[in-house]
Amino acid sequence: MELKQLYNTIDANRDEMMSLWEKLVNIDCGSGNKAGVDAVGQIIADYLQPLSIPVRFYRSEKSGNMLVAEYGNMRKPFVAFIGHMDTVFKDGTVAQRPFTIKDGKAYGPGVLDMKGGITIALSVLKAMKENGYINYPIKLILAGDEEIAHQNSNAVAFIKEECRGAVAAFNFETGFMDNSVVVERKGVFRAIFEVYGRGAHAGNSPQDGRSAIKEMAYKILELEELTNFEEGNTVNVGVIEGGTVANAIPAYCKTVVDVRFVDEASEQDYKEKFKAIAAVQHVPDTTTKLTFPVVFSAMSKMAATMDLFEKVNTILVEEGFAAIHPIKVGGGSDSAYSVSAGVPTLCAMGVQGTGNHTVDETADVESLFTRAKMMLAIMGRLRV
Numbered sequence: 001m002e003l004k005q006l007y008n009t010i011d012a013n014r015d016e017m018m019s020l021w022e023k024l025v026n027i028d029c030g031s032g033n034k035a036g037v038d039a040v041g042q043i044i045a046d047y048l049q050p051l052s053i054p055v056r057f058y059r060s061e062k063s064g065n066m067l068v069a070e071y072g073n074m075r076k077p078f079v080a081f082i083g084h085m086d087t088v089f090k091d092g093t094v095a096q097r098p099f100t101i102k103d104g105k106a107y108g109p110g111v112l113d114m115k116g117g118i119t120i121a122l123s124v125l126k127a128m129k130e131n132g133y134i135n136y137p138i139k140l141i142l143a144g145d146e147e148i149a150h151q152n153s154n155a156v157a158f159i160k161e162e163c164r165g166a167v168a169a170f171n172f173e174t175g176f177m178d179n180s181v182v183v184e185r186k187g188v189f190r191a192i193f194e195v196y197g198r199g200a201h202a203g204n205s206p207q208d209g210r211s212a213i214k215e216m217a218y219k220i221l222e223l224e225e226l227t228n229f230e231e232g233n234t235v236n237v238g239v240i241e242g243g244t245v246a247n248a249i250p251a252y253c254k255t256v257v258d259v260r261f262v263d264e265a266s267e268q269d270y271k272e273k274f275k276a277i278a279a280v281q282h283v284p285d286t287t288t289k290l291t292f293p294v295v296f297s298a299m300s301k302m303a304a305t306m307d308l309f310e311k312v313n314t315i316l317v318e319e320g321f322a323a324i325h326p327i328k329v330g331g332g333s334d335s336a337y338s339v340s341a342g343v344p345t346l347c348a349m350g351v352q353g354t355g356n357h358t359v360d361e362t363a364d365v366e367s368l369f370t371r372a373k374m375m376l377a378i379m380g381r382l383r384v
Helices: 003-012 014-025 034-051 111-130 155-163 212-224 264-279 303-318 335-340 365-381
Strands: 055-058 066-071 079-084 100-102 105-107 138-143 168-171 180-185 187-196 234-242 252-261 287-296 325-329 362-364
Touching: 003 014, 003 111, 003 365, 014 034, 014 111, 014 365, 034 055, 034 066, 034 111, 066 111, 066 155, 079 111, 079 155, 079 335, 105 111, 105 365, 111 138, 111 362, 111 365, 138 155, 155 335, 168 335, 180 303, 180 335, 187 212, 187 264, 212 234, 212 252, 212 264, 252 264, 264 287, 303 365, 362 365
Parallel strands: 079 138, 079 168, 180 325
Antiparallel strands: 055 066, 066 138, 100 105, 105 362, 187 252, 187 287, 234 252
């Protein structure tokens, strides 16, 4: 089969793709809205059902269910398509900012991260199914709580298990306008320091107080000194709260710290250093509680990933698409877990745009169709 026939299917389905994109965006499905995320999953299942592509779910009580769909015989070497169905936006955002098209740009919550990417993945599956084409079987894996690093589910273990045995993986996260493709990502974890002191009147009995803010001040300075730009590891004390009124010795103080790390060894090193900082008492009679509520593993750069990149880039250029180039970024994604399962992975294959996670989130409409054709070229010619 000529790839042109697959490309023509995308051109013929432009209106349907836009309709699906709009339907996916116009559902409030922040990570905390299980019903909304599950509604997105049902739309996807309904879309695949007439194509006879089976869908199954990993059920979760506290977060959106994870969806897995399989096209082709999974006993053969397969390719994994990865993504997530949740967004970062609160309930009511759709009513305020529904899916809108203006001057070739699409707007709306999750339009870029990553309802556009999901639309591309589904459209590729449909084009291949309708044309009876399979080079490699495809397994679609869509998590329900990626934006909060799967802290309420077992999705990490499930993603690794479902990816195991794949010859390649493509993550349909936000695409970059300069045609770059992510081959490496820093990991991220959040740490919460809570200091408990003793309250007292700042005028009548200050000597009886034990300032939680003063204790935290020592710790903040120590934490900020841990950033190492040469290694690529950064520590940012981004939130601080404490005290009640100016004329009271503060009995409580809390900070939230963001850490970006390059590999697992760095992650463990920082956690040990944080524990040591928490254990030291600068202000007598204070205590410190340390927790790690969010952890996103690093996506390490594999030699096999770079081999995959070269093959994909060659295919795209030969098919008349713009060349891609590899980059490393600081934000986490589930590509970390396909890589940890030993699968070469290219990330940021989704619709192109800017401003994800913000009210200015914008996607380039034409890239929806171009990226779908790019993936069809890859799936048509790839040999791993």
